[in-house]
Amino acid sequence: xxxxxxxxxxxxxxxxxxxxxxxxxxxxxxxxxxxxxxxxxxxxxxxxxxxxxxxxxxxxxxxxxxxxxxxxxxxxxxxxxxxxxxxxxxxxxxxxxxxxxxxxxxxxxxxxxxxxxxxxxxxxxxxxxxxxxxxxxxxxxxxxxxxxxxxxxxxxxxxxxxxxxxxxxxxxxxxxxxxxxxxxxxxxxxxxxxxxxxxxxxxxxxxxxxxxxxxxxxxxxxxxxxxxxxxxxxxxxxxxxxxxxxxxxxxxxxxxxxxxxxxxxxxxxxxxxxxxxxxxxxxxxxxxxxxxxxxxxxxxxxxxxxxxxxxxxxxxxxx
Numbered sequence: 495x496x497x498x499x500x501x502x503x504x505x506x507x508x509x510x511x512x513x514x515x516x517x518x519x520x521x522x523x524x525x526x527x528x529x530x531x532x533x534x535x536x537x538x539x540x541x542x543x544x545x546x547x548x549x550x551x552x553x554x555x556x557x558x559x560x561x562x563x564x565x566x567x568x569x570x571x572x573x574x575x576x577x578x579x580x581x582x583x584x585x586x587x588x589x590x591x592x593x594x595x596x597x598x599x600x601x602x603x604x605x606x607x608x609x610x611x612x613x614x615x616x617x618x619x620x621x622x623x624x625x626x627x628x629x630x631x632x633x634x635x636x637x638x639x640x641x642x643x644x645x646x647x648x649x650x651x652x653x654x655x656x657x658x659x660x661x662x663x664x665x666x667x668x669x670x671x672x673x674x675x676x677x678x679x680x681x682x683x684x685x686x687x688x689x690x691x692x693x694x695x696x697x698x699x700x701x702x703x704x705x706x707x708x709x710x711x712x713x714x715x716x717x718x719x720x721x722x723x724x725x726x727x728x729x730x731x732x733x734x735x736x737x738x739x740x741x742x743x744x745x746x747x748x749x750x751x752x753x754x755x756x757x758x759x760x761x762x763x764x765x766x767x768x769x770x771x772x773x774x775x776x777x778x779x780x781x782x783x784x785x786x787x788x789x790x791x792x793x794x795x796x797x798x799x800x801x802x803x804x805x806x807x808x809x810x811x812x813x
Contacts (some may be wrong), residue, residue, distance in 0.1 A: 661691055665792075674794035678716065681708050681786065681794065688792040699728035699736075703792035705769050705785055706738050709761055712771045712784070713810055716759050725813050738769045742806055751809040756781045756801050761808040772807065 619626065666685040669675075674684065686694030686702040693702045698714070700707035710726055712742055719725035728736055732744040742763050745752050756762065762770045762783055770785035773796070780798050 553585070658687060658692075661687055668791075668793065668807045672790075672793050672795075677794070677796055679784070680793040681711055683707075684794065688787075690792075697722050698724055698726070701736070703786055705787050706732075706736065706741070708784075708786035708794075709769050709771050712759075713761075716810065718813065726811070731811070737767055738764075739767045741769055741808060745808045745811070746810065750811040753807050753809065755805045756799075758808065759810055761810075762799075762804040763808055765805045769808075770804075775801075 533621050589666075662685050665687070669684045681703075683696050686696070688703045689701040696702050696707050698707055698710045700710060710728070710731060713726045713731075714720065714724045717725050732740045734740050734744060734747075741761065753760075756772050756775050758772055758774050760772045762772055762781065764770075767786060768785075770783040770788070773782045773784045775781055776798070779801050780794065781800050781801055782806070784794070784796055786792060786794055788797075
């Protein structure tokens, strides 16, 4: 059955419910929107509606408690809250402070003579318990003066020199205890600092008290060269390197004579980076060696080996 907003005519519902009356809620027909007369009205209608949140009411200050034992009625009691008093600066306070500070620094800047008591021959009146008196100080009285003590600090160079001297002294003591002089050692730099002690190069340009420096010294001694300029040094013997491992290569590259047969004055070469000087060949074929820094802390020593214990014997190079 179609629905209509128009109430029925005739008996309709009245017949069903008797005398009861009903009012129909009729929805009005939608009307066409009214046109806007200006652009401003169009913009105003397009703006979103902003809903303002109501502000929270401010908290009221708590009521000031009224003393319960007051003799006056509550309506007449007046409570006064006093603020702490502000400190007021007195006039001239800053000026006084500046004067005191300047006076302090000014007294420091004054020379010592300005602070010293003035000596005069004129008598000065003084009052004592016994009565008035006159006090006079002669100008000949010498005033004591303060003198500053002078001091000197030890520099880094001085400390290094002191340590070097102490180590050299220890090397010399160890050398004497070893009995090297009694065995025939003539190496001239026996107490110099070794490489591990911070020492440098000898006049032969090898490190002091190394095996190579000692052997180079012996080659020079045998050739009669005991002072600078030396006949054999690093630049002539082993220019490719200062280690003992370079000696065999240097002899081979120069074409100098080598052999497996030892002779006195030759160099015993060991593949373990060590060289020694052949002092003599014994009747049984054994070899007496002289050397430095072998199983010792850069000290002189001697030992006898079989001829075959050395890898090669390097004969003195020509010059």
